[in-house]
Amino acid sequence: MAGERMERRLAAILAADVAGFSTLMERDEEGTFARIGSLRRDVIEPRLSEYQGRLIKTTGDGFLAEFASPISALRCAITIQDYLSIAPDALRLRIGINLGDVIVEQGGDVYGEGVNIAARLEGIADPGGILVKSRPLSRIEVRN
Amino acid sequence: MAGERMERRLAAILAADVAGFSTLMERDEEGTFARIGSLRRDVIEPRLSEYQGRLIKTTGDGFLAEFASPISALRCAITIQDYLSIAPDALRLRIGINLGDVIVEQGGDVYGEGVNIAARLEGIADPGGILVKSRPLSRIEVRN
Numbered sequence: 659m660a661g662e663r664m665e666r667r668l669a670a671i672l673a674a675d676v677a678g679f680s681t682l683m684e685r686d687e688e689g690t691f692a693r694i695g696s697l698r699r700d701v702i703e704p705r706l707s708e709y710q711g712r713l714i715k716t717t718g719d720g721f722l723a724e725f726a727s728p729i730s731a732l733r734c735a736i737t738i739q740d741y742l743s744i745a746p747d748a749l750r751l752r753i754g755i756n757l758g759d760v761i762v763e764q765g766g767d768v769y770g771e772g773v774n775i776a777a778r779l780e781g782i783a784d785p786g787g788i789l790v791k792s793r794p795l796s797r798i799e800v801r802n
Numbered sequence: 803m804a805g806e807r808m809e810r811r812l813a814a815i816l817a818a819d820v821a822g823f824s825t826l827m828e829r830d831e832e833g834t835f836a837r838i839g840s841l842r843r844d845v846i847e848p849r850l851s852e853y854q855g856r857l858i859k860t861t862g863d864g865f866l867a868e869f870a871s872p873i874s875a876l877r878c879a880i881t882i883q884d885y886l887s888i889a890p891d892a893l894r895l896r897i898g899i900n901l902g903d904v905i906v907e908q909g910g911d912v913y914g915e916g917v918n919i920a921a922r923l924e925g926i927a928d929p930g931g932i933l934v935k936s937r938p939l940s941r942i943e944v945r946n
């Protein structure tokens with residue numbers, strides 16, 4: 659749109675969602691909603707802050723975040739999955755991470771192939787698992 | 803085999819191979835062989851040593867290595883791919899990394915699903931790219 663500022667950059671995008679969300683909601687809508695809220699507050703937000711991840715947006719059952727590097731995104735993801743794997747009765751997350759080109763809107767929302775790939779990786783990750791795709795920085799710098 | 807000692811452990815396995823190896827060999831067998839040798843000596847071995855990776859074995863056009871964590875394996879892979887992306891006329895590697903259960907033979911060779919998944923990830927990685935799959939440590943500890 660005219661006048662709208664956009665920025666292209668290379669970013670490590672982390673996409674996560676709750677495994678089996680629809681089934682959980684069918685069984686217990688309010689309970690699942692409450693569990694997702696506490697997962698966000700007690701686990702996701704503190705870990706994003708610890709690893710300098712920026713929360714881009716939350717979806718019904720997941721979230722998108724941006725990190726400075728795939729290393730810090732993977733560290734953050736491992737810490738989250740490790741915690742959830744031993745927490746009693748915890749929700750299970752699938753996590754995808756991609757280092758790629760994204761378009762950042764003025765408001766902070768992020769689009770582009772870099773985001774789409776992160777979401778696709780998340781879709782094929784195992785519950786409790788992490789899938790990461792990374793291209794080296796310099797290849798992209800050379801290309802631009 | 804009777805008397806043979808094996809160890810099961812959780813390991814981060816890195817599998818790498820040269821993209822387009824068959825075509826390169828058809829075009830120039832001796833030249834490609836020499837380039838792979840210098841890639842190994844000048845790039846792979848110093849980087850494995852830097853990131854405490856253990857070389858398990860070399861194949862015609864690639865290698866398998868073991869790391870203490872998927873983080874150090876990813877760091878090592880990024881450093882290698884970043885270097886190759888700017889080196890003039892460098893070979894292109896595809897790299898897959900998997901954290902999973904492996905069986906380690908007395909001689910140091912490594913087998914099992916953890917290795918197979920790393921190889922499959924490598925097979926679908928882009929030339930110059932890295933694919934990582936990770937399961938949290940504690941899930942596996944709980945299961946055993």
